[in-house]
Amino acid sequence: QSVLTQPPSASGTPGQRVTISCSGSSSNIGSNNVNWYQQLPGTAPKLLISDNDQRPSGVPDRFSGSRSGTSASLAISGLQSDDEADYHCSAWDGSLNGWVFGGGTKLTVL
Amino acid sequence: QVQLQQSGPGLVKPSQTLSLTCAISGDSVSSNSAAWNWIRQSPSGGLEWLGRTYHRSKWYRVYAASVRSRATINPDTSKNQFSLQLNSVTPEDTAVYYCARGPAQLAVWGQGILVTVSS
Numbered sequence: 595q596s597v598l599t600q601p602p603s604a605s606g607t608p609g610q611r612v613t614i615s616c617s618g619s620s621s622n623i624g625s626n627n628v629n630w631y632q633q634l635p636g637t638a639p640k641l642l643i644s645d646n647d648q649r650p651s652g653v654p655d656r657f658s659g660s661r662s663g664t665s666a667s668l669a670i671s672g673l674q675s676d677d678e679a680d681y682h683c684s685a686w687d688g689s690l691n692g693w694v695f696g697g698g699t700k701l702t703v704l
Numbered sequence: 705q706v707q708l709q710q711s712g713p714g715l716v717k718p719s720q721t722l723s724l725t726c727a728i729s730g731d732s733v734s735s736n737s738a739a740w741n742w743i744r745q746s747p748s749g750g751l752e753w754l755g756r757t758y759h760r761s762k763w764y765r766v767y768a769a770s771v772r773s774r775a776t777i778n779p780d781t782s783k784n785q786f787s788l789q790l791n792s793v794t795p796e797d798t799a800v801y802y803c804a805r806g807p808a809q810l811a812v813w814g815q816g817i818l819v820t821v822s823s
Contacts (some may be wrong), residue, residue, distance in 0.1 A: 596750050627808075627809075627813060629809040631751075631793070631810070638813040638814065638815060639751070639807055639813055640813070641810065641811050644808070644809040644811070645808070645809070650811070655735055682751055683714070684751070684810070687718070689768065690768070692753050692755070692766065692767075692768050693741070693743075693810070694753070694754035695750060695751040695752070695753070696750075697748075697749070697750045697809065698749050698750055698751070700749075701755050
């Protein structure tokens, strides 16, 4: 059972905007920054969004993140077929003294 | 550009010790601004952080509660790498194991190694 809660699946058609939610608590999302990772099939996770809403170099601006209270969300606009992947949220948990993750959301582009 | 290259066996027998290594290029395991992590991904897909080591005037090791009694993460400054040992493994330890560079976010990941625990 993951400490952070994500929906197991999400879907959209090309060009659409989709959002993926991530719910936590005061010891993780409520007091620390959220990072999002994209995991393409058969590959290692890749940092997609850091510090709630920052895009690392090379990440398209179609990807955006936000945090409010003990929840965070990832938005993908202009959905493309190669956005099909698993998306994981993560935050440092001060009570557990370690990184915690969501269970991952599998995004399907219809 | 920091790169991490993992190595280790893909099959471990129950009750034995899982041993993996992560070789670092483009950075130093002794860096005072990095932290070196191990994470695993079970067949169900969720990521689980196992622990990390880092150097800030001295070496620190921090472990997840779920593996604290069985895990050891060690730096090897002579080879610029770090390792994970997990004792007394069971089939529930079957997973893809990743190393990753922190500290504020896991910005660089190794390629991952599938470790199966089976007799």
